[in-house]
Amino acid sequence: MTARRLIIIGPLVYLTVFFLYPLGAILAKSLDADPFIGFGPFSRLLGDSYYLGRIWFTIWQATVSTMLTVAIGLPVAYLFAKHEFPGKTVLKAVSTVPFIMPTIVVAMGFIALAGPQGLLNSALMDIFSLDNPPIRITNTLTIIFLAHAFYNYSIIVRIVSTFWANLNPRLEESAAMLGARRFDTFIYVTLPLLLPAIVSSAVLAFAFAFTSFGVVLVLGGSQFATLEVATYELTAKLFRLELAGALAIIQMLFTYAFLLVYTRFQAGAAVRVDLVPREATSSHKRGTGQTLFLIAFVFGLLAMLSPLWALFERALSSGGGYSFTHFTGLFSNESGSYFYRSPVTVIWNSVRFAAATMAISLVVGTIVAYFLARPRRHGAGVLDALFMMPLGVSAVIMGFGFLIAFNRDPLDLRASWFILVIAHSLIAYPFVIRSVLPALRGMPVQLREAAAVLGASPTKTFLHIDLPILSRALLVGSTFAFAVSMGEFGASLLLVRPEFTTMPVAIFRLLSQPGAANIGQALAMSSILMVIVAAGFIAIERFRYKDMGGF
């Protein structure tokens, strides 16, 4: 019994060494410039109008992005929640695609769609015989807002539509019977009831926009640096590590505050409202007007995915026709760059790091989930919160922490590929916990007892009872871990050695070099990355454990 409990020590050591220790290193770094006063870097940052401006900018760009995200997400959530139409399941899966795409792919998609040589501009220039691209939104706030909305609207859709679909329709009918117009019913009944779901999903979208890195770095340029980008620049370009540390601490305080608000509202959403099974609530009747509307909606969704179509189209088009030039171009290092690695190496790096990340996340996540699943285990709540902490730390901060923590013996990991995998696994394992825990809690205890009575050893019980039952949840968790690692950008950019270049880093390096050929190759590499991640998620939709949208 005690031995079984001791197994939690493994994940605890892992968390302490690879998460708490770097976190402590960041804190120490942020304080050590002036050990007697202690808050030197903080007062420097808060006294500097540039960094105050970054804090303010980060907040308001996240606010505007969130409002746009909610504005797009709510109507889609309504349609998914209240209407049945052919192809709904497929469309639902398609609408989640942007969220699972690596940020760098999303950013590249927007360049492919709306950049100077993008699909829209070249089409418009052809049609109207223009000399200059008519749409100029790269390096503007507009494209950042659009990309954030594109990236995050499915969070709103997933959380709100599930809640909306289960909302008792008698409430709205009662309002109608009491003389309320449809508008009044929505304002006074539906909206207040949906509010906890809307707020909690909006807080998540806000947190993602707040810590946005890849999108802002690639699409915005340095004049639109968020805290995350500013931390990166302080670390990688200006080498002001104490300021980076202080900025990271400030950002973490914000993120944990958001997560606290999120948890509050999510709990509120669960308690108060009586929900009914969704079969009883959706409408099957459709008039012609509604059919037209639904068709328009489907086209709207497909248009929403246009950055991803554009990515493919641009990757394949070169010099007025279609060819694989950009893909084959990936194999040559014309500029003789020191950072160049063949695409085979890069893809192989990404895939093997992702596989290793998956393995570590699965082991850590499953052990922790087993430990947390026992009801009323002493301190389970505290442990749950502790193991979820990495969710609140952005990728750049994680990378930064690793840089300053693992730079001397006995833990000098800078030259090892292992450092990348560990960083990725810290971001990924909370997803494993979140998918395995519900399945584990839903598993009847009697099953294991029955197996034990029938003479199975604990190992055999695990192999023949637990594993088959948990297989779907484990599959979901591992697919998430795989995708997180494949797309991870912020930490990798800080930690990676040229020989361990991953796909997102390679894309960014190509993009930072001048020339249309490099952009073309970045697009080509992005579409390969998109296909690999999408393939993983086709698996997730097929093997999903019930309808748990736990994230």
Added chain:
Amino acid sequence: MPILEVSNISKSFSDGYAVYDVSLTAERGEIVGLLGPSGCGKTTLLRLVAGLEQPDSGSISFDGVTLDGMAPKDRGFGLMFQDLALFPHMDVIGNVSFGLRMQHLAKDEVRQRVDDLLGVVDLTGYGHRKVHELSGGERQRVALARSLAPKPKLLMFDEPFGSLDRGLRESLQTEVRAILKEIGVTSIYVTHDRDEAFAMADSIVIMDKGSVVQAGTAQELFKAPRSELVARSLGLKNVMLGTVATPGVESPIGVFPIDDPALGNNVGARVLVLIDDRQVSIKQQGGSAEGPALEGIVDSIQFHGGESDLVIRIGEGKLSCLVRPGDVSMALAAGDSVSVVVPPHAVRLVLLDR
């Protein structure tokens, strides 16, 4: 002149007709009880009248105005759902005043009316309670007050007391009926419980499989049930089909004499044979002066506290008898042979239409 007229309405869903060719009427101030087993179309009929569903055919008119295509909010009707559907994010006042606020009444007026209504449903002082803080019975009262607030022209109830325990249900029935009668609002009350229908309604409409099988006051229904199903819906114990023949009516348990000459002329006609289970007596052996004896075997005995239901197999049928405490028959067991005396005044013969 009825105020509500439902004429030949039908409504089908993907799994067939929910309501088929139903007509019914309600007089001003009348409480109409819709009685039938679950799934018989009562709720759909209510939703059609409310305007929450549109009929495939037929029409509904109220006070001489046709309601075809009119939105629920414009009909001025009230509907109390089975699950009540109180707004969980509002307190009692918020719920009760909702309909008044939708009419944009002045604040003072709203407050006054809410106070009055909370008094009517005996919830004075509960105004600021949250919905989840209320007991089951209190929630029913809030839902009633909320439905009454906008002064509906027609108030509909969809089994609102179904989830309450028996005692609370009965006291609420009496109370709600008194309130409805005092206000004088025309009402439709849906239930699958015949005691509730008798307690609440002035007249009763019996539904089965989407159609109305008979309508009338409770007395009319008891006097002349039009089918075996109606008789059973009314809770009558011994309901049998018989045929008019020359010596008397032939039934599965025996032949009964006909005292109505008009009935005796219809040889071959189908009749309902209704036997009052309270007036049947059981003898260990032989007949008596009260009437002919039927020989049978005890099939089953059910004790209900004091009295017992004794089911006796006679011929091809079964006869249910009520046995009072102290009766020697209390000692009988299944399988015992008995003689049953059915006195003429315990038998009612109702001529069926077809």
